[in-house]
Amino acid sequence: MVEKRKPMPVDQAIAKVMEFRKAGGTEVVSIDRCDGRRLAEPLYTTNPVPSFNKSPYDGFALRSCDTEQASRNNPVEFEIVEHVGAGHVPEKKLEEYQATRIMTGAQIPDGADCVAMFEICSEIKRNGKDFISLKRTMESGQNVVKKASEIGEGKELVRKGSLINPGVKALLATFGYQTVHVMKKPIVGIFATGSELLDVDAELEPGKIRNSNAYMIMSQIKRAGGDPHYFGKLDDELESSFQAIAESIDKVDFLITTGGVSVGDFDLMPAIYEKLHATVLFNKVAMRPGSVTTVTALQDKLLFGLSGNPSACYVGFELFVRPILQTFLMNDTPLLKRSKAILTDDFPKPNPFTRFVRGILSIEDGQVRVSPAGIDKSNVVTSLAFTNGLMVLPGGTRGYNKGAIVDVLWLDQMEGQTTF
Ligand SMILES: Nc1nc2c(c(=O)[nH]1)N[C@H]1C(S)=C(S)[C@@H](COP(=O)(O)OP(=O)(O)OC[C@H]3O[C@@H](n4cnc5c(N)ncnc54)[C@H](O)[C@@H]3O)O[C@H]1N2
Ligand code: MOO
Ligand SMILES: [Mg+2]
Numbered sequence: 001m002v003e004k005r006k007p008m009p010v011d012q013a014i015a016k017v018m019e020f021r022k023a024g025g026t027e028v029v030s031i032d033r034c035d036g037r038r039l040a041e042p043l044y045t046t047n048p049v050p051s052f053n054k055s056p057y058d059g060f061a062l063r064s065c066d067t068e069q070a071s072r073n074n075p076v077e078f079e080i081v082e083h084v085g086a087g088h089v090p091e092k093k094l095e096e097y098q099a100t101r102i103m104t105g106a107q108i109p110d111g112a113d114c115v116a117m118f119e120i121c122s123e124i125k126r127n128g129k130d131f132i133s134l135k136r137t138m139e140s141g142q143n144v145v146k147k148a149s150e151i152g153e154g155k156e157l158v159r160k161g162s163l164i165n166p167g168v169k170a171l172l173a174t175f176g177y178q179t180v181h182v183m184k185k186p187i188v189g190i191f192a193t194g195s196e197l198l199d200v201d202a203e204l205e206p207g208k209i210r211n212s213n214a215y216m217i218m219s220q221i222k223r224a225g226g227d228p229h230y231f232g233k234l235d236d237e238l239e240s241s242f243q244a245i246a247e248s249i250d251k252v253d254f255l256i257t258t259g260g261v262s263v264g265d266f267d268l269m270p271a272i273y274e275k276l277h278a279t280v281l282f283n284k285v286a287m288r289p290g291s292v293t294t295v296t297a298l299q300d301k302l303l304f305g306l307s308g309n310p311s312a313c314y315v316g317f318e319l320f321v322r323p324i325l326q327t328f329l330m331n332d333t334p335l336l337k338r339s340k341a342i343l344t345d346d347f348p349k350p351n352p353f354t355r356f357v358r359g360i361l362s363i364e365d366g367q368v369r370v371s372p373a374g375i376d377k378s379n380v381v382t383s384l385a386f387t388n389g390l391m392v393l394p395g396g397t398r399g400y401n402k403g404a405i406v407d408v409l410w411l412d413q414m415e416g417q418t419t420f
Contacts, residue, residue, distance in 0.1 A: 259308030
């Protein structure tokens with residue numbers, strides 16, 4: 001008789017995995033190599049921005065008080081006493097009816113409190129001297145970007161755990177961080193199991209298939225911010241598989257296997273977990289696909305036994321592995337982003353268990369839409385190429401009609417949420 005497994009509800013299974021949440025280590029990388037990493041410490045401002053009063057326009061810096069009488073019928077003249085471009089510091093302090101020709105980004109000279117743009121000034125040459133005339137009044141502070149008006153020094157600007165995007169990178173450079181403390185990528189080991197598996201470069205043989213899951217999982221690990229270590233594929237042979245898996249555990253932060261977790265005669269993972277004395281957190285989840293997903297713990301290390309069926313393997317990774325990798329990286333919203341979406345097609349299948357349909361999410365006319373990505377079968381691989389989200393259909397529901405509002409999980413969105 002086949003062993004009877006008790007299915008655990010998905011949310012409980014995720015919670016069991018998340019009991020093992022912990023932040024990983026940190027490392028220092030150069031600013032050139034920090035893209036897509038997460039900050040291990042908050043980003044503090046090391047200087048005010050701007051760090052000097054500057055001009056936002058090309059024009060003339062002057063004293064606004066000298067323009068009080070200026071009008072269309074009463075132009076006021078200023079003598080140009082200096083010429084500064086960005087990067088040059090003005091030397092002259094402006095006196096009455098003097099102006100400095102100033103370019104965008106240049107420091108405002110002492111004495112000046114406003115900048116008149118070129119467009120409102122007429123330039124005059126007289127006796128070898130340069131003047132401008134101005135026909136309107138200016139206010140104090142007009143067209144001056146004040147020192148520290150954007151942000152002051154010593155402020156926490158970006159929280160630790162934040163993803164380094166191009167904007168964060170601009171800040172790292174702004175504040176002189178040539179090196180950055182980032183979270184270490186979790187090292188995630190992978191074994192593909194199954195005597196039917198061929199390498200990618202092999203010709204197909206009768207009864208055999210190419211090992212696609214290992215490559216898919218490596219890619220999922222990278223998308224989740226981890227560092228995949230592929231240990232190869234294992235034949236369905238207990239002793240050699242056990243040895244290979246046992247030896248790999250110390251080399252990784254997390255271990256993933258694909259295949260061999262069900263009840264078949266050559267499904268060896270249950271026996272391997274027993275031989276390892278690993279504690280089974282669950283070996284059946286009330287969901288489709290991926291019902292056979294098994295997670296065990298060896299001390300504080302998690303071993304993920306994902307299904308061999310490609311779609312089940314994919315879903316198992318996103319639901320159970322990705323969130324814990326996110327906590328290792330200090331993402332404080334580690335669980336998949338969830339929203340509502342309008343179903344674009346009929347989905348007539350009943351759902352005895354929670355079903356995660358591989359879907360294509362889009363936003364049209366301000367509304368989120370989801371359509372099934374292809375054949376909805378656990379053993380299907382082709383629909384995965386188009387999948388950017390998972391439709392969540394609760395267990396105990398019947399089919400859904402086009403136009404129904406359903407929950408969806410976003411896979412391309414790295415900032416998720418705190419609960420499932
Ligand atoms: N009597 C029962 N049979 C099955 C049950 C069950 O409850 N009772 N569960 C079914 C479900 S659901 C799934 S899902 C699969 C899970 O099987 P395993 O996780 O044990 O995986 P395998 O048996 O090793 O392989 C299943 C399938 O996937 C293919 N595969 C495996 N590895 C890869 C790979 N690296 N790349 C691509 N494809 C792979 C493999 O060739 C098989 O076709 O069990 C059902 N059976
Ligand atoms: O684990 Mo199986 O994929 O439920 O479909
Ligand atoms: Mg099997």
